[in-house]
Amino acid sequence: MRTTVGIIGAGPAGLLLARLLHNAGIESVVLESRDRDYVERRQRAGILEQGTVDVLRAAGAGARMDREGLPHDGIELRFDRRRHRVDFPALTGGRSVMVYAQTEVCKDLIAAQLADGGPLLFEAEALAVEAVEGTEGESPRVRYRHEGRESVLECDYVVGCDGFWGVARTAIPQALSRTYERTYPFGWLGILADVAPSHDELVYARSDRGFALLSMRSPTVTRAYLQVPAGTNADDWADDEIWDELDRRLEVDDPHWRLARGPITAKSVTPMRSHVQEPMRHGRLFLAGDAAHIVPPTGAKGLNLAVGDVVTFARALTAHLEKGDSALLDAYSETCLRRVWQAESFSYAMTAMLHSAPDASAFDDRIQRARLDRLTTSRAAETDLAEAYTGFPL
16 A cells, blocks of 8 residues: 555544645545544543634544533642632633543544545554665655554655654664753543533642542533552542542632542553653654653643644645645654754643652642742733633644
8 A cells, every 4th residue: 555644643643644635636545553442532632722723623633522522621730728810712712622532633623534534544553764864765664454454555645643652763863863851750540420510620739638620521420630659559549538638638718619539430640751752753754743742741742742743744745746845844853843942841830849759858849839939929920820721823
């Protein structure tokens, strides 16, 4: 089989890229190692930046998002039993975010791809990316296994959207790569619960007991997180213990606010790390999403960074094929990394401000409080947070 762009991975990055290329008249084939049911059930991010929302609408994949998604105009910060709302539109000239789960984004993009896009092969495991050295000469190929047989996908370009453990990232010679990484000594215990959210916007809480986040997946489903030590087993936490701890960390001096409890239907622990691999291109192989960078979820940047990557690639390839202009394609890695590092910086700052490290000192505690005080008393500081949270320019 031969195509213009071979896409490895049918997460939101790979699926959106296929849609963008289809709309531009460029052929692609998507290879996904998992089955369709797994991709459509895989719980991940739920916050879409303004730019991501705009891209999905323009790509023709935003109709259900607009019907069922939950627009959010701000977040609430809690610390020292106080509440402070950050008003996004007032601080950013009208920008906001959308609560719409990654699973739903994938469902929409899969349906669009199967309806009128190029081939999308589930249970097609990419085994290797080969011959990526030449930019104008030798074309790359992807060896993959599908339906028990090994095959080759010949491509003009390969885009690896297959995550940190995929074959695309490791196809770039180690001698040519630079890796930057930080591992955090804590993770997030996340739950889904069949109960209406206790607040109409996300609540980020910093307490002496650790961080907590109150979120949602729909008007009837609560998503919530607790900071826990790295290596924690989610099954070690009983449901009542989780609710009790959320109550303690979200507590405020407001007699009218109560945490609504309900049946917990899922729980898991997410490790926290920051990771960037440079460059994001080698010859005709391009990396996108978690294959090139990982952020702690505090800043809600992971899915949105992946969208930025594939939008950048689609624009660059379109310019190259339609106008013969390779400048954007040549600048792909540099262009993406500018945005990546801004998101890494924001995610790190939010994580450091809201979480309690195991070895934190009294000095560290006061620094966190000072940062939060600054955010709640300075419009400039609050604007900086709002602009970063709603999204860096694509």
